[in-house]
Amino acid sequence: MWGKYCIIDKRVDIGLDTVIMNYVEIGRNTVIGSDCYIDSRVSISGGVAIGNNVTLRHGVILAKGSAVGDNTYIAPRVITHNLNSDKKELDGVIIGKNCFIGSHAIIQHGIRICDNVTIGAGTLVLKDINEPGTYVNSYGDGKIHITKISAPPEKDFICYKETQNFVGCLQGCDRCKVHFKLTAAYLKENK
Numbered sequence: 001m002w003g004k005y006c007i008i009d010k011r012v013d014i015g016l017d018t019v020i021m022n023y024v025e026i027g028r029n030t031v032i033g034s035d036c037y038i039d040s041r042v043s044i045s046g047g048v049a050i051g052n053n054v055t056l057r058h059g060v061i062l063a064k065g066s067a068v069g070d071n072t073y074i075a076p077r078v079i080t081h082n083l084n085s086d087k088k089e090l091d092g093v094i095i096g097k098n099c100f101i102g103s104h105a106i107i108q109h110g111i112r113i114c115d116n117v118t119i120g121a122g123t124l125v126l127k128d129i130n131e132p133g134t135y136v137n138s139y140g141d142g143k144i145h146i147t148k149i150s151a152p153p154e155k156d157f158i159c160y161k162e163t164q165n166f167v168g169c170l171q172g173c174d175r176c177k178v179h180f181k182l183t184a185a186y187l188k189e190n191k
Contacts, residue, residue: 003040015052033070045082051097065092069115072096075103082109 002008003022012026015034020026024038027046032038036050039058044050048062051070056062060074063082068074078101080093091110095101099113102121107113112128119125120136124144129135131148138147 009046027064039076048092057103063092063109064089066094067092068095069097069099072099072101074101075105075121077103078105078107080107084109 002020003024005023006020007025008014008020009026009028009030011028013031014020015032015036017034018032018036018038020038021040021042023041024044025042026032026038026044027048029046030044030048030050032050033052033054035053037055039056039060041058042056042060042062044062045064045066047064049067050056050062051068051072053071054068055073056068057074057076057078059077061079062068063080065082066080072095074095082090082092084090093107093109094112095107096113096115096117098116100118101107102119102123104121105119105123105125107119107125111125112130113119113125114130114132116132117129118134119129120134123135123137123146125135125146126144127146129146133148135146135148138145
């Protein structure tokens with residue numbers, strides 16, 4: 001199912017039961033698996049491989065040559081790059097299976113993220129992530145670092161969708177709430 005005003009190249013392969021909302025652009029040589037949800041205003045440059053049961057929320061940009069593994073959720077306004085500062089095209093971003101990428105995260109060209117990783121909202125990813133876990137930015141010595149933090153059990157959190165009272169979570173999902181609580185705790189402990 002396609003929404004209105006989509007621009008989808010003829011050389012795109014879209015799997016069964018994938019939903020594509022309005023104003024989506026998908027470039028040539030892109031393969032999208034089954035049971036995916038592509039929200040409005042998503043832009044996929046081309047030459048991108050998207051697995052099964054993947055969600056791309058509003059305004060996500062996937063640069064040419066990127067890949068997203070099965071069962072991965074990419075929150076609104078996440079950007080991947082494939083160009084360096086000289087505008088030279090480099091490798092796309094590879095995101096593993098069962099990952100969650102928080103809103104407004106930016107992932108630089110050529111980065112590899114392994115399976116079962118959560119990237120916190122607003123995180124700038126400048127290096128490969130080779131170990132499952134939850135990652136956010138930390139700031140020290142004038143530089144940005146990406147730091148792995150330990151996540152508490154998800155059963156300690158009540159879903160926003162059920163209570164409608166969680167403040168700060170753009171998506172209302174357990175993983176996003178874990179990120180916000182852990183980020184606040186981390187920043188408090190590491191001032």
